[in-house]
Amino acid sequence: MAKELYDGIYSSHKLIFVEKIRRNLEFYLKNKVRDIRLLGQEIFFNTDIDNLPEVLKEIRKNPEIEVDILSSINKYISKNRCILLINLSSVSNNFSMIIKASLKSPADDTETFAAEYNKLINQISAVYESAAFYLEGSKTEDRHFDIVLRSHILDGLDAFDTYLNAEEDIITKANISTRISVIPFYSITNKVTITELISKISRFDYNAGIFPELCFCLALEELMQLKVARRVQFIRMIISELSRISNHLSYIAKMATVLGSKITLSHILIEQERALRLIELVTGSRVHPNYIRVGGVRKDLNDEILKNISAGIKHLFKKIPIIESMLLDNTVITHKLKNTGQADRQAVLGCGVTGPNLRASGARYDLRKNRNLLLYREVSFLVAVGKYGDCLERLYIRFREIYQSIKIIDQLIGLMPDEHIRKLINLSELDMPYNKMVSSIECPHGVFKIYFEIEKNVVEKLVVMGPSRNSLYLAETILCGSRTEDIELILASLDISSGEIMQELPI
Amino acid sequence: MRQLVKNSLNLFVAGFGCCKKEIYSTLGPTYDISRFGVNFVNLPEDSDVLVIQGFYNRTGERRLLDCYRSMEEPKWVIAAGKCIVDRSVFCQDYVLTDRLKNEIKIDFYVPGCPPRPEAFIYCILRILEIH
Amino acid sequence: MRPVIRDFFSGFGNLFRKPRTVVYPKEKIIIPEGSRGIPRLKLDLDSLEIICNGCGDCRKVCPENCIEIIKTVDENGIEVLDEFYLDLSRCSFCGNCVEFCNLDAIEMTYRHQLAEPDKNSFRLEKLELIKQSDYSLRDFWTK
Numbered sequence: 001m002a003k004e005l006y007d008g009i010y011s012s013h014k015l016i017f018v019e020k021i022r023r024n025l026e027f028y029l030k031n032k033v034r035d036i037r038l039l040g041q042e043i044f045f046n047t048d049i050d051n052l053p054e055v056l057k058e059i060r061k062n063p064e065i066e067v068d069i070l071s072s073i074n075k076y077i078s079k080n081r082c083i084l085l086i087n088l089s090s091v092s093n094n095f096s097m098i099i100k101a102s103l104k105s106p107a108d109d110t111e112t113f114a115a116e117y118n119k120l121i122n123q124i125s126a127v128y129e130s131a132a133f134y135l136e137g138s139k140t141e142d143r144h145f146d147i148v149l150r151s152h153i154l155d156g157l158d159a160f161d162t163y164l165n166a167e168e169d170i171i172t173k174a175n176i177s178t179r180i181s182v183i184p185f186y187s188i189t190n191k192v193t194i195t196e197l198i199s200k201i202s203r204f205d206y207n208a209g210i211f212p213e214l215c216f217c218l219a220l221e222e223l224m225q226l227k228v229a230r231r232v233q234f235i236r237m238i239i240s241e242l243s244r245i246s247n248h249l250s251y252i253a254k255m256a257t258v259l260g261s262k263i264t265l266s267h268i269l270i271e272q273e274r275a276l277r278l279i280e281l282v283t284g285s286r287v288h289p290n291y292i293r294v295g296g297v298r299k300d301l302n303d304e305i306l307k308n309i310s311a312g313i314k315h316l317f318k319k320i321p322i323i324e325s326m327l328l329d330n331t332v333i334t335h336k337l338k339n340t341g342q343a344d345r346q347a348v349l350g351c352g353v354t355g356p357n358l359r360a361s362g363a364r365y366d367l368r369k370n371r372n373l374l375l376y377r378e379v380s381f382l383v384a385v386g387k388y389g390d391c392l393e394r395l396y397i398r399f400r401e402i403y404q405s406i407k408i409i410d411q412l413i414g415l416m417p418d419e420h421i422r423k424l425i426n427l428s429e430l431d432m433p434y435n436k437m438v439s440s441i442e443c444p445h446g447v448f449k450i451y452f453e454i455e456k457n458v459v460e461k462l463v464v465m466g467p468s469r470n471s472l473y474l475a476e477t478i479l480c481g482s483r484t485e486d487i488e489l490i491l492a493s494l495d496i497s498s499g500e501i502m503q504e505l506p507i
Numbered sequence: 508m509r510q511l512v513k514n515s516l517n518l519f520v521a522g523f524g525c526c527k528k529e530i531y532s533t534l535g536p537t538y539d540i541s542r543f544g545v546n547f548v549n550l551p552e553d554s555d556v557l558v559i560q561g562f563y564n565r566t567g568e569r570r571l572l573d574c575y576r577s578m579e580e581p582k583w584v585i586a587a588g589k590c591i592v593d594r595s596v597f598c599q600d601y602v603l604t605d606r607l608k609n610e611i612k613i614d615f616y617v618p619g620c621p622p623r624p625e626a627f628i629y630c631i632l633r634i635l636e637i638h
Numbered sequence: 639m640r641p642v643i644r645d646f647f648s649g650f651g652n653l654f655r656k657p658r659t660v661v662y663p664k665e666k667i668i669i670p671e672g673s674r675g676i677p678r679l680k681l682d683l684d685s686l687e688i689i690c691n692g693c694g695d696c697r698k699v700c701p702e703n704c705i706e707i708i709k710t711v712d713e714n715g716i717e718v719l720d721e722f723y724l725d726l727s728r729c730s731f732c733g734n735c736v737e738f739c740n741l742d743a744i745e746m747t748y749r750h751q752l753a754e755p756d757k758n759s760f761r762l763e764k765l766e767l768i769k770q771s772d773y774s775l776r777d778f779w780t781k
Contacts, residue, residue, distance in 0.1 A: 150570070151523065153549045155531060158523035181523070183564045185597030196701040199732040203596055206525035250528070269535030270658060276532075281670040284746075287525050287621055290732045298737065299672070325644070428698075498523045505564060539659045589702070592757065593728045596702075604757075615753050618760055620730035623750045625667055630753035632663060 014371065015041065018095050021065055025097075028062065029055055039438045040222050041371060043097035052086075052101050053123045059088065059097075060127050066090050067097065070128035071352040071447075072465045073121070076189070076504065077107045082117070085451060086124070087465055091349060091363060094370050098438055098451065130351055133473040147484065151180055156207075156254060157491050159498035160472065166484055174479035176472050181498065184505045189462045194220070194294065194427045197459050202288045204464045206499045208247040210240050210283070211443035212464070213292040215450050219439030223432070223454070226295045231419040233375045235297050238309065238412050239282050239289070240374075241405040245316065246275035247444040248398045248405075251495045252323070255395055258492045259333055264326045271319050278312045281305055296424050310413050317406050324399045328392075337392035341490035343478045344389060351474040354467050355446030357494055360397045361389030367442035379411045391493040398495075401444075430457040445497050446470070466500025509581045512555050513635050515544045519554035519578075521571050524561025526588040526621040533624045545631055551577045556634070559613075560587040560621075562595065563603055575611055583634055584613045587627065589620040596620070674731045675749045677724060678770035680742065688768070690743035692719035696735035704728035705735065724767060726752065726760040747771070 015038075022043050026036050029045075032055050036045035047055050059067050071087040082103040089096035103120070105112045118135055125131035147164040151157070159181040165173040188200055201216055202209035214236060221228060249272040256265040276286045282305060283289035283298075291298050328334060348361045358365055366383045368376040384400035386393035432454060440449040446467025453460045471494040479490060520530055533540040534547065548554050551574040559571065575584070586592050586604065595601040604613065617630045660667050669675075680689050697705040706723040735744050747770050754760065 153520065155523070155527045158527070180564065180566050180570070181562075183562045183567075183597065184595070184601050187599045188597045195699055195734060199701050199730070199734055200596060203525060206528065265534075266536045269532065270537065273532070273535055273537045277670050280673050282672075284672045284674045284733060285731065286623065287528065288730070288732070290734070298733075499525070502562065536658045537660060538662065542659070542661075589728065589730050592760075593702075593725075596730065615755055616727065616757050616760070617753045618727045618729065619750065619752065620732075622752075625662065626750045626752055628662055629751035633753050 018043065021095065024064065028058060039436060040219065041095070042438045043095065044100070044436065044438060046100050049101050049103060049120070052120070053127065055099070056124060056127045066092050069349055069352050070130050071096065072469060073131060073134045074463050074465055076461060076463055078461060080106050080108060082107045082113060085463060087449065091365050130473060133476065149487065152488070154254060154257065154492065156496045156498060159501045162487065164479070169484045171479050171482055171484060174476050176476050178472070178501055178503065181501045182503045182505045185502070186504070189504060190460070192459050194457055194459060197462070198292070199290045202290065204499050204502070205443060205448065205466060205497050206287055207250060207497045208243040208444050209288050210243045210291065211441055211448050212450070213289065214240060215439050215441040215448055217292045217294050218441065219437045219450060219452070220294045222439065223435055223437050228295060229419055229421055230375070230417045232296050232421060234412050234416055235301055236292065237374050237376065238409055239279070239291065241409050242275060242279050242282070244405050244444045245402050246272060246279060248402050249275055251398055252395070254492050256327065258488050259336065261327060261333065264323060267323050267326065271316060271323065274312055274315065278309055281308055293424050294427060296421055300421050306413055306416065309409065313406050313409050320399065320402055328396065334392060337395060338390060340391050340486045341478045341482060341493060342388065342390040343474060347477060348389060348474060351477065352470040353446065353474050354470070355442070355444065356397050356401060357394060357446065357471055357474065359384060360386035360393040362387050367440065367447060373442065378415070379408050381408050391489060394493045427457055432456055443467070445495055445500065466497065468496045468500035471496050472501065512581055515546070516556055516631070516634070517546050517548045517554040518556045518558055519548055519551050519574065520558045520560065521574055522559060522561035522563060522567060524588065524590065526560035529621045529624055530558060530560065530587065530627055533627055538624050538628060540628060540631065543631060543635060554578055555581065556583045556585060558585045558587055559591050562590060562597065568607065572607070572610055584611055585615045585617060585630055586613045587617045587622055589618060592616045592618045669748045673748060674733045675747045676726065676770055677735060677744055677767065678747050679722060679764065679767045680745050681768065681771070688719060688743070689741050690719050690722065691741065692717065695738050695740065696744060699734045699738045701732060701734065702728045702730050722764045722767060724762045726762060727757055
């Protein structure tokens with residue numbers, strides 16, 4: 001009781017720290033920024049496009065806040081103006097900020113617009129090197145390439161083309177073009193009602209469909225200052241850990257396909273089917289759950305479902321070590337995986353990669369531990385951390401994460417509070433003033449982030465910042481120096497989700 | 508000739524999207540699509556059935572047409588998933604089957620978002636005329 | 639050497655086990671409870687009439703606009719449902735219509751298998767939607 005009261009009165013020390021940083025930034029960048037504030041747990045501010053390189057330089061050089069990572073650059077068009085969202089983060093201080101700036105030239109004049117955009121990106125890349133990945137246009141057309149790999153047939157490698165320069169069998173330069181995944185999707189990002197958006201948003205990460213929904217609902221709850229019942233949070237944690245298991249299993253299946261281990265593949269597919277069946281039992285669908293609601297969940301779990309889940313988890317716990325030993329006790333496979341696609345901690349951080357790919361290189365960064373995400377602080381689990389950052393480590397860390405997820409679900413079923421879930425809110429009569437919100441969540445690929453603007457019950461603008469684009473940029477750097485036969489293996493080992501790579505085609 | 512090919516169908520899955528995940532899970536031991544002599548191949552030249560699924564833009568359409576033209580007769584085309592059968596989830600005005608109706612003739616439509624593996628196997632059975 | 643022996647025994651156990659594969663057209667694949675299939679219109683068990691009164695809540699909440707409702711006025715001057723169209727080719731099986739129905743007049747069956755050469759045959763009328771109740775028991779969906 002006392003603890004709940006305390007939590008209600010005082011915000012966590014983490015938020016106080018971020019608030020302090022926000023005040024510092026306001027002091028440093030007094031004349032250059034407007035509207036600096038906290039959105040959820042991130043810092044958000046507007047700036048003019050002329051001031052942007054100076055602001056970035058100031059932020060980069062300041063030793064106090066240590067913002068050294070450019071996570072993503074997203075652009076969207078509103079009222080014929082292109083608006084940039086620059087997402088910076090600091091792993092050592094564990095916070096992130098979003099800078100909003102609008103380009104000067106109108107969006108329908110494509111040539112001057114592209115020139116201005118590329119000029120700006122070049123300016124940014126003088127401060128943050130990884131910005132060069134976001135250059136648009138003729139990056140791949142006018143140059144000569146030795147090898148061109150069109151989109152692969154495997155799920156995950158099918159949304160981009162790889163352009164390679166090679167000397168004998170060593171790759172010297174790699175370029176990845178995501179031209180094929182720039183698709184029209186204006187009817188999901190412009191003026192959608194909340195119910196419609198929740199039922200459609202899981203397409204952005206279809207390997208683990210629960211996380212985009214959860215991210216959006218958490219953001220709205222933060223905005224409406226809703227308190228969610230403990231049982232609801234427990235159910236959300238169970239279903240998100242189940243999705244994590246199924247996503248990691250499909251990743252391992254992908255690796256087994258590339259490695260040509262057919263027997264292991266069929267063993268994994270059985271277990272993946274088991275995990276998907278548990279997800280279907282809870283949510284009603286295998287891929288697109290449409291399960292999380294604002295302030296609750298669609299359907300309560302009864303005792304029978306909980307019993308089924310704990311039985312399924314026990315079975316997975318028995319079977320996954322067998323799969324692991326089949327795959328990793330094989331010296332042929334481990335020799336192939338070892339030392340291929342190696343990336344050290346600094347290189348991975350520089351690309352802005354998060355999630356298991358970052359943890360495999362030795363950085364302990366997990367939003368489940370580092371932030372107050374759901375109720376993860378009430379269960380005990382370890383954050384799996386690797387050391388070498390090669391393909392073997394990346395495969396190995398997925399197995400470790402599956403065991404930790406099983407451990408979390410086992411604890412959650414034991415601790416499940418017996419509580420009545422209240423009726424859901426009627427969102428059709430919601431009358432909310434104009435607001436912006438940012439929210440992030442730890443999805444199996446990394447930190448999944450959503451930015452949206454909302455008025456009444458209509459989402460005016462939605463921007464999805466998936467972690468897989470950073471993995472693509474990492475692939476560009478680690479493909480250089482590796483051998484041509486390992487391309488498929490390295491790309492598969494990064495666990496790229498095609499849904500997150502998709503970008504909006506402006507009309 | 509069509510009857511002879513049906514003993515061993517080769518499938519080529521084009522595009523990227525959520526239906527691909529479900530279609531490839533039919534390879535697993537639970538569903539085991541290979542019982543009907545169905546294989547997944549990586550080259551359109553080898554394939555008899557083209558499965559269209561997922562999200563496309565203009566570049567994607569061109570590649571899809573290339574795949575379709577390089578397939579040899581007899582050939583079948585399956586449109587899997589809501590994005591192809593009706594219109595894209597992300598864009599109300601983008602209807603792929605209308606845009607390509609002069610070039611590609613679709614034999615079977617499998618609705619669902621995404622269709623379950625059983626639904627996809629049912630479609631294959633309809634092609635093989637077992638069910 | 640040890641992994642080889644262990645793999646041998648794990649494979650050896652598989653000899654005395656039922657096969658994992660469900661021989662699909664002959665056997666039934668049991669779908670987990672609560673799975674979302676083709677929607678159906680429920681009947682009132684006493685009077686054998688449709689519960690749906692055509693209020694149109696499901697049409698408003700459907701993200702794909704696949705429901706079409708036509709209403710008429712009967713002899714007592716009350717608005718009743720005349721025709722209920724559901725276009726399965728548009729449907730994404732999200733289940734919003736079931737969730738937002740105040741009368742519980744619509745339900746999802748366990749039937750999934752759908753493949754037709756003609757796109758227009760996916761448009762179901764009221765009577766066809768009632769007929770789907772044959773498939774609501776999940777063991778018999780292969781019918």
